[in-house]
Amino acid sequence: MIRWIVVVFVVLLVELYAFQAFKTLFKTRGILIGYALISLVVLLFILYSFLKFDRSVGQTSQSMTAMGLLLLVFIPKLIITLFLFGEDIYRLCVTAIQYFTQASVTESAIPARRKFVSQIALGIAAIPFLSLIYGIFEGKYNFKVIKQTIFFDDLPDSFDGFTITQISDVHSGSFDNPEKISYAIDLINEQGSDMVLFTGDIVNAHADEMLPWIETFKKINTPAFGKYSVLGNHDYGEYLTWPSLEAKDANFAAIKDLHRQIDFELLLNEHRFITKGADKIALVGVENWGHNFKQAGDLGKASEGLTAQDFKVLMSHDPSHWEYEVKKAAKNFQLTLSGHTHGMQFGIEIPGVFKWSPVQYVYKQWAGLYEEFGRYIYVNRGFGFHAYPGRVGIWPEITVLELKKGKKIV
Structure with missing residues (x-):
């Protein structure tokens, strides 16, 4: 009261x-x-x-x-x-x-x-x-392609110059303009990357939100090294009141199946080896793990059998996972890809000069590239939008990451 x-x-x-x-x-x-x-x-x-x-x-x-x-x-x-x-x-x-x-x-x-x-x-x-x-x-569909090169001493030679296109936080239930979404899919395909990764939140809550957009997202080309995805916090139906546990479980199963329908391989606390030439890297995908959200991610299970010497790309939806568990992990996760924050869909960015959003007072890593202990995390600003039907200053993002062998020349 x-x-x-x-x-x-x-x-x-x-x-x-x-x-x-x-x-x-x-x-x-x-x-x-x-x-x-x-x-x-x-x-x-x-x-x-x-x-x-x-x-x-x-x-x-x-x-x-x-x-x-x-x-x-x-x-x-x-x-x-x-x-x-x-x-x-x-x-x-x-x-x-x-x-x-x-x-x-x-x-x-x-x-x-x-x-x-x-x-x-x-x-x-x-x-x-x-x-x-x-x-x-206009802002909510003002898609930007952001390119980032990251250098690693221990990157296998065959993967020097390997490119990854990352999208995150689709939130398909918020879309209202098929033409703009098709344009964004064309942008993804234009990048011609070696691999496409999607780091979670395919819907706001209901699996059927994605049904009108399946054919559109199936148009994302499958590159030579595949398309992979993980779940985000919104994919578990945690923010709704369900008539029964069975209904919630059925929705969750349907959401997981959406990834198959758009030709992405969903990684659920597991990893895949990506082989190129005589070398390989490990692509690790965990379920959502958030400091203040659902913690279904199991880093140990996902990386079982891997060693600190294996080069690893980790997909984990919430960047707080990197802050609290990943960046100091003994198995040495060289690169983590996240999303989740959306940059709060509101802020000011002058590339290379200034970056601010209210979300930075909640998340230490909230947009772009961060490094600690020689390990990196890239936080995608999100493809879609949620709650506020727009974006101001923090535009929807398609990320293109290039992995390079060696040290960055300053």
Whole structure:
């Protein structure tokens, strides 16, 4: 009950400050009434959608629309609130100083300052507002091919120059544009890599979410060294309420079979040797293991029979697995490929210069390449999207990794 009181108080406070800022620029009564009515309708729709959310169904187009609207209206209004609340603190301090020092001040200075601050607040709030709109209509399908070369001293000679295309976090239940998905599949095929790897989350929850997209994903070419995949946290149906354990198990079995239907070999805590010329590397695939999520992954079982000298590429959906278990493992997993974070679908990236997202305060490794103890992890930013129906600054990614023998020349 107290939580709801706090939420209502915060919402009312944010709406009050946002209306005050709007009122300083628009004096026409009709415009102000229109703004208030639109705000009320949006809030009621968001509230209705969240109260109507059915855990036996999971994410729907309505719940995604509600989440999009929530971010679209709340983040800009929160920025406005911070500016105007800060101004009110300043005013309170000035008033207190005047009271105790009896300093003189003109009353006309206060309204002018308030209008100026409101203008600045509205201008800055427009940036995330417009960015979120772009993210919903364009950003979520703004696919980027990111190429990364990684050097290893112990890479077998025959694999020097070996290329891997990685995708992750498909979340097929969120798609709404077949043309854009087909375009992304064409991008994957254009890379002409030696191997294609998919690191989990084929659906949001239900196996049937993928059914309309099977023929599209079957068009991913099977390269000379195959297509392999692992499961992600969403593939276990953990976030839904099921009518029975049998129904949950049947859905899980159907999700695993989806990989076969799109011609990927699903690795479930197991490994395969990839042979090229006189050499071989081990491709290891674990089920999901997350520090704060399902821990079905069994690294020991997946790497049984392998030694520290074997060159290994590990597929593990959640990068926290690398942080807590993999990077210091005695068997020496030279390269780990993960996804999961989506880069929170929101952030700022200037390649090679600056990278920020709120998700970095939760995951140490959240997008791109990281190295510790001479071992590497690459975290894919995700192919699809979930919850928020868009992407801002952190675009959907198709990764092309080239493995090279030796040391990187700086």
